[in-house]
Amino acid sequence: MSGSDPGKPVIQVKDLKKYYNGTDIKALDGVSMDIYKGEVVVIIGPSGSGKSTFLRSLNLLERPTSGTILFEGQDITSPKTDINKLRQKMGMVFQHFNLFPHMTILDNMTLGPRKLLSMTKPSAEAKAKELLKKVALEDRANAYPSQLSGGQKQRIAIVRALCMSPDVMLFDEPTSALDPEMVGEVLDVMKVLARSGMTMVVVTHEMGFAREVGTRVVFIDQGKILVSDTPDKVFENPDNERLKTFLAKVL
Amino acid sequence: MYYSSLLALELPEWLSDWLADIGDQFYLNFIKDQRYMYILKGLGITLLVTFLAVLLGIVLGVLAAIIRSTHDKLVTDMRGGFGKAVLSALNFITNLYLTVIRGTPVVVQLMIAYFVIFSSSNNKVLVAVLAFGFNSGAYVAEIIRSGIMSIDQGQFEAGRSLGFNFVQTMAYIIIPQAFKNVLPALANEFIVLLKETSVSGYIGLEDMTKGGDIIRSRTYSAFMPLLAVAAIYLVIVIFFSRLVTILERRLRNSERQ
Ligand SMILES: Nc1ncnc2c1ncn2[C@@H]1O[C@H](COP(=O)(O)OP(=O)(O)OP(=O)(O)O)[C@@H](O)[C@H]1O
Numbered sequence: 164m165s166g167s168d169p170g171k172p173v174i175q176v177k178d179l180k181k182y183y184n185g186t187d188i189k190a191l192d193g194v195s196m197d198i199y200k201g202e203v204v205v206i207i208g209p210s211g212s213g214k215s216t217f218l219r220s221l222n223l224l225e226r227p228t229s230g231t232i233l234f235e236g237q238d239i240t241s242p243k244t245d246i247n248k249l250r251q252k253m254g255m256v257f258q259h260f261n262l263f264p265h266m267t268i269l270d271n272m273t274l275g276p277r278k279l280l281s282m283t284k285p286s287a288e289a290k291a292k293e294l295l296k297k298v299a300l301e302d303r304a305n306a307y308p309s310q311l312s313g314g315q316k317q318r319i320a321i322v323r324a325l326c327m328s329p330d331v332m333l334f335d336e337p338t339s340a341l342d343p344e345m346v347g348e349v350l351d352v353m354k355v356l357a358r359s360g361m362t363m364v365v366v367t368h369e370m371g372f373a374r375e376v377g378t379r380v381v382f383i384d385q386g387k388i389l390v391s392d393t394p395d396k397v398f399e400n401p402d403n404e405r406l407k408t409f410l411a412k413v414l
Numbered sequence: 415m416y417y418s419s420l421l422a423l424e425l426p427e428w429l430s431d432w433l434a435d436i437g438d439q440f441y442l443n444f445i446k447d448q449r450y451m452y453i454l455k456g457l458g459i460t461l462l463v464t465f466l467a468v469l470l471g472i473v474l475g476v477l478a479a480i481i482r483s484t485h486d487k488l489v490t491d492m493r494g495g496f497g498k499a500v501l502s503a504l505n506f507i508t509n510l511y512l513t514v515i516r517g518t519p520v521v522v523q524l525m526i527a528y529f530v531i532f533s534s535s536n537n538k539v540l541v542a543v544l545a546f547g548f549n550s551g552a553y554v555a556e557i558i559r560s561g562i563m564s565i566d567q568g569q570f571e572a573g574r575s576l577g578f579n580f581v582q583t584m585a586y587i588i589i590p591q592a593f594k595n596v597l598p599a600l601a602n603e604f605i606v607l608l609k610e611t612s613v614s615g616y617i618g619l620e621d622m623t624k625g626g627d628i629i630r631s632r633t634y635s636a637f638m639p640l641l642a643v644a645a646i647y648l649v650i651v652i653f654f655s656r657l658v659t660i661l662e663r664r665l666r667n668s669e670r671q
Pocket residue numbers: 183184186188189190208209210211212213214215216217
């Protein structure tokens with residue numbers, strides 16, 4: 164897909180390196196990647212390989228040690244860049260949902276649009292309710308997060324991010340904290356989102372999802388990208404030894 | 415015959431003497447020369463000073479807590495420059511404030527405030543409010559800070575990832591949750607402060623304790639005025655403790671059902 168897209172990449176990562184303060188572990192050791200509009204990039208790799216660090220660098224939750232990240236042409240680490248403005252266009256979904264427990268579902272979803280996009284309360288709520296309908300949770304609008312199941316919480320977390328009308332959605336192991344019977348409902352929402360054309364970067368251990376909706380699968384090990392290819396190639400015909408070992412373990 | 419035996423019910427002599435004595439004492443300590451006014455006026459001063467000092471303490475405490483947690487959260491991420499210098503300076507001042515206030519007795523602080531810092535002022539209420547407010551702020555700061563620290567880092571990241579800046583994330587997401595978590599501790603601080611203001615007599619401020627003590631010095635009987643003062647403190651403390659329990663339950667319910 165990236166080959167056929169003539170436009171500029173939405174996200175352009177060049178030689179990204181990250182050493183955490185006080186450690187000499189190279190969490191990221193020179194990672195470069197172009198992500199184009201409409202792509203669903205699935206990042207796989209062993210535990211501690213740097214997947215989260217990479218994803219969290221994309222919206223500057225982690226500050227890279229060196230390298231550049233361009234989002235829609237802007238260098239996100241530049242002091243001249245308003246990172247808060249850019250983050251509005253990059254939705255993020257966390258492993259542990261991180262819904263705001265002191266607010267209702269509706270308030271969770273409308274806080275950003277109202278305070279950051281200056282939407283009026285009625286229009287923000289109308290938009291939120293429309294999205295709630297899409298994830299079949301419209302009857303939970305006035306509930307508090309503690310009243311929802313894990314799968315429901317994660318679906319809310321996804322639509323909360325969507326309320327900001329982002330250009331890109333980042334997912335860090337969105338189903339890893341869920342009971343097995345709830346994984347499907349969250350993946351289904353993500354599949355619908357992918358098919359709607361959303362640009363997505365997904366860190367996951369769900370190989371079925373990677374194979375089915377990924378436009379590209381990236382294998383990271385020890386802070387380096389070892390493989391970046393189509394799901395077919397990665398899963399049917401892998402030629403990297405470390406990838407083969409990894410797949411043998413998880414499949 | 416039946417009635418007369420009831421009417422003839424006589425108290426034992428020691429009991430009726432004792433009651434009469436109490437009556438006299440009560441008259442002497444509270445009624446005569448309207449002495450109860452010392453306690454009543456004193457109660458007003460006590461409540462006024464406590465209330466204003468708590469407000470000041472919360473403002474100072476929240477500020478100090480925000481400076482310290484901002485410093486802890488951000489300073490490793492900042493790449494030098496003006497912002498970092500300002501933040502470090504503020505953090506230093508805050509730490510100095512917390513150390514000095516928590517390392518010295520409140521009575522000494524109160525006297526220093528009245529006899530040294532504001533020696534030209536005669537407004538004892540104002541001096542007491544400032545002294546107790548600054549004192550309380552140092553303790554409130556630690557309460558609020560522990561509340562902020564108790565909030566999961568994921569809440570902070572969720573706020574920032576939506577595009578909120580540091581201050582907005584604090585204001586909309588972190589502080590409301592932290593505040594709720596520490597509400598019992600804050601209410602306790604109010605109760606502690608209410609009792610601490612009883613040393614106001616050291617600067618000649620006629621709070622409730624001083625009021626009771628003035629009566630004692632006039633009537634040469636300590637029992638009634640001091641017990642009355644103690645009882646009033648106790649009632650207020652119990653009242654506020656109840657109020658906090660109710661408030662806590664309300665807050666908890668709003669999250670659950
Ligand atoms: N805040 C941190 N401080 C120090 N080291 C860290 C920190 N976060 C991650 N690391 C280290 O950086 C490396 C990469 O971590 P990262 O979380 O990116 O891995 P991951 O691929 O997401 O792993 P997992 O599958 O377990 O989530 C690991 O060695 C980890 O121990």
